[in-house]
Amino acid sequence: MARDRSPERDKARQIWLDSGGTMTAREVAEKVGAKPEQVRKWKSLDDWNAALEAQKPPRKRGGQPGNKNAAGAGAPMGNKNAETHGAYSAVRIADLPPEQREYIEGITLETEANMLTELRLLIAKEADLQNKIAALEGADPDTLYIDRVVEMRTPKGQERLKQQMEKLEALQREEDSLLWDMDTESGKPPTRQQEKKLERLQREIAALQDTTGDKARELEESAYNVTMQTVIKASAFDRAMKLEAELNKIHGRIIKLLDSIKGYELESRRVRLEERKYNLAKQKLSGAFEIDPTTGEINDETEGDGDVFAD
Numbered sequence: 001m002a003r004d005r006s007p008e009r010d011k012a013r014q015i016w017l018d019s020g021g022t023m024t025a026r027e028v029a030e031k032v033g034a035k036p037e038q039v040r041k042w043k044s045l046d047d048w049n050a051a052l053e054a055q056k057p058p059r060k061r062g063g064q065p066g067n068k069n070a071a072g073a074g075a076p077m078g079n080k081n082a083e084t085h086g087a088y089s090a091v092r093i094a095d096l097p098p099e100q101r102e103y104i105e106g107i108t109l110e111t112e113a114n115m116l117t118e119l120r121l122l123i124a125k126e127a128d129l130q131n132k133i134a135a136l137e138g139a140d141p142d143t144l145y146i147d148r149v150v151e152m153r154t155p156k157g158q159e160r161l162k163q164q165m166e167k168l169e170a171l172q173r174e175e176d177s178l179l180w181d182m183d184t185e186s187g188k189p190p191t192r193q194q195e196k197k198l199e200r201l202q203r204e205i206a207a208l209q210d211t212t213g214d215k216a217r218e219l220e221e222s223a224y225n226v227t228m229q230t231v232i233k234a235s236a237f238d239r240a241m242k243l244e245a246e247l248n249k250i251h252g253r254i255i256k257l258l259d260s261i262k263g264y265e266l267e268s269r270r271v272r273l274e275e276r277k278y279n280l281a282k283q284k285l286s287g288a289f290e291i292d293p294t295t296g297e298i299n300d301e302t303e304g305d306g307d308v309f310a311d
Contacts (some may be wrong), residue, residue, distance in 0.1 A: 008032040008033065008034050009046070010036065011031075011032050012028050012029075012031070012032045012039055012042055013042065013046055013051070014029050014041070014050055015028055015031050015032065016052075017048065017051060017052055017055060019046075020052070021049070021052045024180075025037075025040050025043070025180065036296055038068055040180065040181060043180065049173065049176070049177065054076070093105070111264060112261075112264065115260060115261050115264065116261075117256070118257060119257055119258070122250055122253055122254050122257065123254065125250050126247065126250045126251070126254065128246045129243055129246060129250065130247065131244055133240050133243045133244065133247065133309065136236045136237075136239055136240040136243070137236075137240065139236045140236070141235065141236055141237065142235075143194075143235070143236055144234065144235060145233060145234055145235075145236070146231060146232075146233055147232045147233060147234045147239075148232050149229060149230070149231050149232070150229070150230040150232065150281045151226050151228070151229050151232075152226070152228040152229075153225060153226055153227065153229075154229050164208055164211060166207065167208060168205065168208040170206060171201055171204055171205050171208065173203065174200045174201060175198070175202065177196055178194060178197060178201065181194065182194050182198070202211070231237050240278040279296065281296070
């Protein structure tokens with residue numbers, strides 16, 4: 001007939017779990033009035049480690065509640081750590097180079113001044129393209145220039161790293177269990193076999209920690225392998241043709257801008273003529289004419305600059 005289960009066995013298990021697995025076999029034995037050797041046996045038979053892992057809350061990805069890992073650290077405001085191509089990044093004027101910032105801050109709502117600035121920039125771009133075309137025309141026709149580099153990349157395998165991490169966790173659990181069994185507070189010194197096993201486990205754990213750490217850093221720096229690379233080159237003639245095409249676009253923009261400037265000037269003249277007509281009609285209605293003292297003619301351009309004569 002099987003013996004009844006000792007109530008101290010379950011009590012010892014609960015005391016150890018409540019301590020979070022920090023109590024030694026001797027401390028648990030003193031709490032329940034049993035021998036440390038008996039407590040170690042209960043721990044092994046009832047698999048206390050599995051019960052301890054089961055009662056822990058599931059670990060979420062990222063920092064855990066209440067942790068202060070990033071206290072006083074972290075990326076500064078406005079950093080670009082997560083930027084990829086930058087097409088959708090927020091742009092601050094303060095982050096631009098001084099010359100670009102000065103140009104942007106100098107933009108006004110004066111239409112004529114803005115059009116003149118744009119015309120100067122287009123003419124400068126035109127001169128730059130002409131200089132590049134002239135340099136290519138004098139270059140060796142057999143010289144090839146790199147246009148672009150096309151790379152084919154494949155994701156780096158992480159299965160090997162995952163297997164190593166699982167092996168590392170298993171070795172660490174085995175080390176914890178061995179250290180529990182080697183608890184010297186029971187009065188018995190660890191055996192030579194246990195010491196050798198502990199040394200072997202610690203060597204394997206240290207080696208795996210170095211390997212997995214290096215592998216993780218490598219994957220963080222570059223998550224892809226370059227499997228194929230194609231370099232596309234162009235001759236001096238091909239490059240000159242592309243620059244000519246861009247130069248033609250700049251010419252078109254200059255002509256269009258000149259038309260806009262001409263239209264703006266004509267509109268400004270029309271507005272000034274309408275203002276003069278309005279001032280003259282206003283003087284006729286009032287019967288008081290403004291006479292320019294220099295020419296002796298009616299002043300219809302501004303109000304209040306000449307002598308006033310009434311009919």
